[in-house]
Amino acid sequence: MLSNNDLMGGVPTPQRSAFAELLLLVALIIGxxxxxxxxxxxxxxxxxxxxxxxxxLRFTQFYSTIISIGxxxxxxxxxxxxxxxxxxxxxxxxxxxxxxxxxxxLIIQPVVWLLVYLNSLLPLPEWATSIEQKAEILIQExxxxxxxxxxxxxxxxxxxxxxxxxxxLFRGLLQSFFSxxxxxxxxxxxxxxxxxxxxxFQFAGxxxxxxxxxxxxxxxxxxxxxxxxxxxxxxxxxxxxILYFVQYNLTGxxxxxxxxxxxxxxxxxxxxxxxxxxxxxxxxxxKTTEQDCID
Numbered sequence: 001m002l003s004n005n006d007l008m009g010g011v012p013t014p015q016r017s018a019f020a021e022l023l024l025l026v027a028l029i030i031g032x033x034x035x036x037x038x039x040x041x042x043x044x045x046x047x048x049x050x051x052x053x054x055x056x057l058r059f060t061q062f063y064s065t066i067i068s069i070g071x072x073x074x075x076x077x078x079x080x081x082x083x084x085x086x087x088x089x090x091x092x093x094x095x096x097x098x099x100x101x102x103x104x105x106l107i108i109q110p111v112v113w114l115l116v117y118l119n120s121l122l123p124l125p126e127w128a129t130s131i132e133q134k135a136e137i138l139i140q141e142x143x144x145x146x147x148x149x150x151x152x153x154x155x156x157x158x159x160x161x162x163x164x165x166x167x168x169l170f171r172g173l174l175q176s177f178f179s180x181x182x183x184x185x186x187x188x189x190x191x192x193x194x195x196x197x198x199x200x201f202q203f204a205g206x207x208x209x210x211x212x213x214x215x216x217x218x219x220x221x222x223x224x225x226x227x228x229x230x231x232x233x234x235x236x237x238x239x240x241x242i243l244y245f246v247q248y249n250l251t252g253x254x255x256x257x258x259x260x261x262x263x264x265x266x267x268x269x270x271x272x273x274x275x276x277x278x279x280x281x282x283x284x285x286x287k288t289t290e291q292d293c294i295d
Contacts, residue, residue: 022177025173025174029069031072032071035067036068043060054141054142057138058157061157062156065162066161069165070161070168073168073172073173087171087176087225087226088226088227089225093228097231100283107276109272110265110272111272111273114266116207116208117260117265119203120204132202132203135202139254142154142157142158143245144248145248154241158241159241166233167230170195170196170217171217171229172220174192175217188217189217189221190214192213192217193214193217197209197210212236216229218280
């Protein structure tokens with residue numbers, strides 16, 4: 001049976017205090033957020049007429065993701081004298097993995113739809129509803145466009161950059177942090193998935209985000225590389241961006257109807273979940289076990 005250290009690429013288990021390490025990570029993230037706030041404030045004062053323009057919002061989203069999520073991971077790696085490219089072994093990601101990434105994104109969508117429906121049954125407190133409304137306004141401003149170059153910019157800003165930075169933080173750093181300290185691998189996956197869902201502060205879709213976090217966590221755990229979860233994450237986000245673009249250009253609106261439950265969705269969700277588990281076990285879990293036995 002594989003140990004957590006084996007699955008994390010043989011990285012030695014650190015002997016430092018876990019609390020001190022988490023405190024350092026939180027400090028780095030808060031520091032990144034403060035820097036982002038200072039930059040945004042400066043831009044707002046220098047260019048007040050463009051502060052709320054969609055292009056400026058995209059630029060803000062771009063640099064804030066890098067500074068507040070990606071940069072803390074790089075600083076962490078440097079402080080601990082770890083490779084900045086840790087878990088980015090390209091030899092573990094092939095054309096076959098790219099194909100499976102597309103398949104994974106497609107088959108988990110019914111599960112996501114079912115979870116969104118279940119989430120909609122829960123009443124949200126007023127403060128959470130307010131956050132959802134503000135997030136929806138921002139999404140409308142970013143994604144309502146009929147320009148192809150803007151669509152490409154949205155894919156970069158909303159799909160690619162967040163996928164890279166968030167996977168570096170949540171899977172490459174946090175999940176491996178807990179695993180390398182002896183936490184059960186499944187518990188580490190789900191703990192980080194819950195954190196992943198909560199920190200997005202969009203509670204109308206928190207069930208779906210936790211599920212997606214678990215999918216990405218298991219892909220990282222068994223593929224031993226960040227490339228697979230990054231590609232799945234980016235494809236999932238890009239799909240949403242493209243759907244918004246198509247709907248807006250066909251109907252002139254991005255308003256969506258409330259999710260509805262039916263047996264077709266339930267059946268598709270169950271099949272999707274079974275399909276994901278089967279493919280993961282058949283092509284990643286078993287392969288990882290075989291490689292470990294050979295090594």
